[in-house]
Amino acid sequence: MSGDQQVITIRGEQEFAARAGHLFAGASSEFVCAATDLNTWSRRDTREAIADGMQRRTDGPVVRKLYTPAALTDEEQRNHLLTLASIGARVRICGTGLLPHETIIIDRRVMILAGAAVAGDREFTVTTSPALISGVHALIEATWEGATELAAYLRRDPPQVDAEGRRVLRALGEGLTDEAAARRLGLSLRTYRRRVAELMRLLESESRFQAGVHAGELGLIS
Amino acid sequence: MSGDQQVITIRGEQEFAARAGHLFAGASSEFVCAATDLNTWSRRDTREAIADGMQRRTDGPVVRKLYTPAALTDEEQRNHLLTLASIGARVRICGTGLLPHETIIIDRRVMILAGAAVAGDREFTVTTSPALISGVHALIEATWEGATELAAYLRRDPPQVDAEGRRVLRALGEGLTDEAAARRLGLSLRTYRRRVAELMRLLESESRFQAGVHAGELGLIS
DNA sequence: GAGCGACTGGCAGCAAGCTGCCATTGCTCC
DNA sequence: GGAGCAATGGCAGCTTGCTGCCAGTCGCTC
Numbered sequence: 001m002s003g004d005q006q007v008i009t010i011r012g013e014q015e016f017a018a019r020a021g022h023l024f025a026g027a028s029s030e031f032v033c034a035a036t037d038l039n040t041w042s043r044r045d046t047r048e049a050i051a052d053g054m055q056r057r058t059d060g061p062v063v064r065k066l067y068t069p070a071a072l073t074d075e076e077q078r079n080h081l082l083t084l085a086s087i088g089a090r091v092r093i094c095g096t097g098l099l100p101h102e103t104i105i106i107d108r109r110v111m112i113l114a115g116a117a118v119a120g121d122r123e124f125t126v127t128t129s130p131a132l133i134s135g136v137h138a139l140i141e142a143t144w145e146g147a148t149e150l151a152a153y154l155r156r157d158p159p160q161v162d163a164e165g166r167r168v169l170r171a172l173g174e175g176l177t178d179e180a181a182a183r184r185l186g187l188s189l190r191t192y193r194r195r196v197a198e199l200m201r202l203l204e205s206e207s208r209f210q211a212g213v214h215a216g217e218l219g220l221i222s
Numbered sequence: 223m224s225g226d227q228q229v230i231t232i233r234g235e236q237e238f239a240a241r242a243g244h245l246f247a248g249a250s251s252e253f254v255c256a257a258t259d260l261n262t263w264s265r266r267d268t269r270e271a272i273a274d275g276m277q278r279r280t281d282g283p284v285v286r287k288l289y290t291p292a293a294l295t296d297e298e299q300r301n302h303l304l305t306l307a308s309i310g311a312r313v314r315i316c317g318t319g320l321l322p323h324e325t326i327i328i329d330r331r332v333m334i335l336a337g338a339a340v341a342g343d344r345e346f347t348v349t350t351s352p353a354l355i356s357g358v359h360a361l362i363e364a365t366w367e368g369a370t371e372l373a374a375y376l377r378r379d380p381p382q383v384d385a386e387g388r389r390v391l392r393a394l395g396e397g398l399t400d401e402a403a404a405r406r407l408g409l410s411l412r413t414y415r416r417r418v419a420e421l422m423r424l425l426e427s428e429s430r431f432q433a434g435v436h437a438g439e440l441g442l443i444s
Numbered sequence: 445g446a447g448c449g450a451c452t453g454g455c456a457g458c459a460a461g462c463t464g465c466c467a468t469t470g471c472t473c474c
Numbered sequence: 475g476g477a478g479c480a481a482t483g484g485c486a487g488c489t490t491g492c493t494g495c496c497a498g499t500c501g502c503t504c
Contacts, residue, residue, distance in 0.1 A: 129229055173431065175431070194483095209437075
């Protein structure tokens with residue numbers, strides 16, 4: 001059994017920036033970051049300094065950033081993410097509300113975990129243990145796969161579908177013909193088709209197939 | 223800055239079982255495990271011993287196991303997972319092919335990472351660092367949310383759609399009319415519609431709407 | 445080359461979906 | 475009660491989607 005000095009803990013953002021800031025600039029092949037939102041950096045200047053460092057490099061590393069929808073509630077954060085995306089970073093939003101406060105992996109060699117704030121100061125954990133890093137990297141990869149591209153996520157505004165609309169969607173999802181569906185819902189054929197047309201407008205779909213895809217994406221079927 | 227003895231590395235399964243085996247039996251509230259498949263334990267007896275330890279306890283911890291589809295290719299592994307599920311463990315399959323070789327978190331207090339085999343022996347990394355554990359736990363949580371319950375996963379057989387089929391599905395997903403889609407794909411209207419009919423049979427759908435839902439569910443659109 | 449089978453595409457006819465128009469109904473508000 | 479409005483449903487005519495039938499093409503085998 002061997003206990004190696006592979007995990008170091010840093011208290012406070014200031015000390016972190018001083019001791020570990022160079023790691024960010026040193027990223028050469030990959031910079032992966034997973035967090036709930038952008039509030040990790042209480043001091044905006046730190047954040048901007050880092051962002052500046054990244055965007056200046058055209059031949060820089062692949063930058064991937066994974067956030068939860070919480071990062072989109074704030075106008076400023078949303079714009080910041082869009083800016084990041086526009087300068088080449090890949091930004092995705094994952095459906096779940098939980099993500100570590102902030103996990104950063106640089107070139108698969110260094111991992112930084114930001115903990116919760118304790119008495120004003122946050123704790124940063126820096127590790128170079130390959131086992132830990134590859135494990136966490138794979139987990140982020142898996143979450144990344146299941147997440148949605150920022151642009152796609154923003155495109156879909158959750159259309160509000162009332163109870164009847166859902167019944168119509170369910171009928172459609174079961175593959176019923178309009179006639180059968182209308183009968184089941186106690187509507188005339190004309191009205192049923194009106195409902196379908198409304199839903200298609202709501203789902204911004206040009207065909208029923210597309211509407212099916214969109215409805216499924218939005219979880220309106222089950 | 224402080225470097226604490228929070229990560230220890232163990233070489234070899236035997237030593238691992240001797241030194242860390244008690245951790246498994248000690249799980250009281252939660253036992254989370256994420257891995258590509260069950261081949262992590264080369265010695266089946268180790269695996270069975272652990273499984274035995276778990277299943278004897280009716281008031282035991284919540285057991286959650288997350289695997290990739292690779293765990294289902296082998297008949298034996300599939301049965302093992304079904305057994306686990308039948309005795310109360312929650313088993314899910316996540317879509318991606320990547321997952322750390324094996325990550326185990328016990329009661330959110332101890333984390334074990336199994337690394338790759340080196341010269342026959344595998345390396346196990348055990349840590350109790352709260353920052354690392356909460357970070358990884360949240361990542362697993364996120365992946366878990368996006369994964370599918372074992373039973374549901376087994377129910378759906380993935381229909382194999384060739385490249386052209388995908389192009390057709392993409393055209394449908396864009397809301398093109400048959401005429402426009404056929405033109406784009408360089409097919410006659412008749413042939414295009416034949417393709418669509420085949421796909422609908424494949425997707426077991428009675429309407430295009432339903433086909434859209436199913437195609438979306440199976441990730442055949444993007 | 446003849447025969448075969450798989451694939452393709454045109455045609456035709458039917459079924460399904462879409463929508464404009466209008467009459468009817470039920471409601472509120474004056 | 476009557477005007478105004480929204481929702482409904484019937485009708486008609488159109489577009490789109492669906493499929494059986496047949497003829498043509500290509501590649502393969504004998």
